[in-house]
Amino acid sequence: MTPTARISAAIEVVASILADRRPAAEVLTEWGRGHRFAGSGDRAALSSLVYDTLRRRASSAWLMAEETPRALVLGMLKLGRGLDAQAIGQLCDGSRFAPAPLSDAEAARLGNATLEDAPAHVRGDYPEWLDASLAAVFGEGRAQEGAALADRAPLDLRVNTLKADVAKAMQQLDHLAPIHGVWSPLALRIAPNADGKAPPLTSEPAYLKGMVEIQDEGSQLAAILSAPARGAQVLDLCAGGGGKTLALAALMDNAGQLYAYDDDLRRLAPIHERIQRAGAHNVQVRSPKGKGRAGVDVLEDLTGRMDLVLIDAPCTGTGTWRRNPDAKWRMRPGALAERMKDQAEILEAAERFVKPGGRLAYITCSLLDEENVGQVRAFLDRHADFHVIPPVDVVLALGERGIALREAALERPEGLLLTPLRTGTDGFFVSIMVRDA
Numbered sequence: 001m002t003p004t005a006r007i008s009a010a011i012e013v014v015a016s017i018l019a020d021r022r023p024a025a026e027v028l029t030e031w032g033r034g035h036r037f038a039g040s041g042d043r044a045a046l047s048s049l050v051y052d053t054l055r056r057r058a059s060s061a062w063l064m065a066e067e068t069p070r071a072l073v074l075g076m077l078k079l080g081r082g083l084d085a086q087a088i089g090q091l092c093d094g095s096r097f098a099p100a101p102l103s104d105a106e107a108a109r110l111g112n113a114t115l116e117d118a119p120a121h122v123r124g125d126y127p128e129w130l131d132a133s134l135a136a137v138f139g140e141g142r143a144q145e146g147a148a149l150a151d152r153a154p155l156d157l158r159v160n161t162l163k164a165d166v167a168k169a170m171q172q173l174d175h176l177a178p179i180h181g182v183w184s185p186l187a188l189r190i191a192p193n194a195d196g197k198a199p200p201l202t203s204e205p206a207y208l209k210g211m212v213e214i215q216d217e218g219s220q221l222a223a224i225l226s227a228p229a230r231g232a233q234v235l236d237l238c239a240g241g242g243g244k245t246l247a248l249a250a251l252m253d254n255a256g257q258l259y260a261y262d263d264d265l266r267r268l269a270p271i272h273e274r275i276q277r278a279g280a281h282n283v284q285v286r287s288p289k290g291k292g293r294a295g296v297d298v299l300e301d302l303t304g305r306m307d308l309v310l311i312d313a314p315c316t317g318t319g320t321w322r323r324n325p326d327a328k329w330r331m332r333p334g335a336l337a338e339r340m341k342d343q344a345e346i347l348e349a350a351e352r353f354v355k356p357g358g359r360l361a362y363i364t365c366s367l368l369d370e371e372n373v374g375q376v377r378a379f380l381d382r383h384a385d386f387h388v389i390p391p392v393d394v395v396l397a398l399g400e401r402g403i404a405l406r407e408a409a410l411e412r413p414e415g416l417l418l419t420p421l422r423t424g425t426d427g428f429f430v431s432i433m434v435r436d437a
Ligand SMILES: C[S@@+](CC[C@H](N)C(=O)[O-])C[C@H]1O[C@@H](n2cnc3c(N)ncnc32)[C@H](O)[C@@H]1O
Pocket: 219, 237, 238, 239, 240, 241, 242, 243, 244, 245, 261, 262, 263, 264, 267, 293, 312, 313, 314, 315, 342, 346
C-alpha cells in the first residue's frame, strides 16, 4: 500500500470505530481480514495511524474545526506527526486510493490554526466530563498531563532476579537496544519503532526463559514501594494475571509465602504458567470457588496473619491511556462510580487479613482523586486503627532513587501519584497504610 492509501484506510477505520462505538483493535482486525493483500507493514502502519488519531481526537477536531473521521486523521498528521499543510496536501493528491485533495478550508486550518485558545480538555485530549476531576488533582497542569498521556508508551521490562541479573538480561536483549529505567533498578526500556510498535518480545529466548517480564516501570515501582520483606506473609488480593505477584515474589527472593487471589477465575488463569516461567516458588494461588466473594471463603485461614496485603484495585485505568487510547473516549461516568464502589468494598474485604503492625498497600492505575486519596481517606475514617505511612518514608524502599522519585511524583499526604509527565511511567497511585500494633 502507498502512504496515501494507508491514510485513506485510516479514515475508513476511524469512521467505523466512531460510528459503531467499537474497540479499535476489533475494527483493525476486521479490516485486516477484509484486505488480505495488505502486508504486516501495512497493517502496522495503519494501526499506528488509527491509534495516533484516537490519542489526539479532541485536539485534532479543534484544529480542523470539525470532527469527521477525515478531519481527525488530517489534524493528527499535523499534531501527532508534525507534518505541515503542504506535506499533508501532497498525501491527499486525489489519485487512485488517495484521500480527496484538501479543501481551501482544510488547507487554511492546517496552515494557521493552533490550540492556543483551546480549553484544557482539548489541549490535554481527554473527555470533557473528566475536566473537573483532573483539575482537582493537577490544577492548571491538567492539559499538560493529558497531553503526556496522549503520547505513545515505551515497552518496559522487569528483570526477574530469580532468573537473571540486569547485566545478563541486557546482554541477551542487546539487539533490541534496551536502556535502563529511570527509577526501578530492575527496569529495562525498549523504544517503539517508527510505527509505535514494540518488538515481539514474547518470542525472545530471554522472555521464554523467564529472565524478563513485560511490566510498566510504574507497576514495578508500586511493587517495590510496597516493600514486601523477605520471609514475609503477603496476600496479593487482586492478582489478575500476576504482574505484581511475580514482582513481589522476586523482591521476596522466593522466601516467605505469597498468596495470590482474584475473584475472577479467568483473569487469574495465566498466572499459573507465568509463575512456572518466572521460577517463583513461594506463590500459592488461591482460586475463587463458587462465585467469587459470594462463594466459598478460600482465604479464611489468612485472617489476621498477613504482614502485607496488596490491593491492585480495579479502576478506570486513566493512568494507562497511553497504551489504551480508545478506552479514554469510551469511558463513561457510570464506570467511575462502579469502580469506586468496587474499591471501597475491596478495601473493606482486605483489612481483616492485615495483622497488627502489618501493612495495606492500596494501588490503582488511575489519576483521579475519587479512586485514590478519596478512597484512602474514607477507609481511614472507617478504620481508626490504620494510618498512612508518609510518602517520605515509603520511598525509602527505593534507596537513593526514592528521594528523586518523591520530587518528581505528585505527593499527597495519602500517597504518591506517578504520571507519564512527571515520572515517564504509566499513571499509578500508591498508598501504604499500617495497622496499629
Ligand atoms: C488492576 S487489575 C489487577 C492487575 C494485576 N495485579 C497485575 O499486576 O497484573 C484488578 C483486578 O482486580 C480484580 N478484582 C475485582 N474485584 C475484586 C474483588 N472483589 N476481589 C478480588 N479481586 C477483584 C479484577 O478481576 C482484576 O483482575
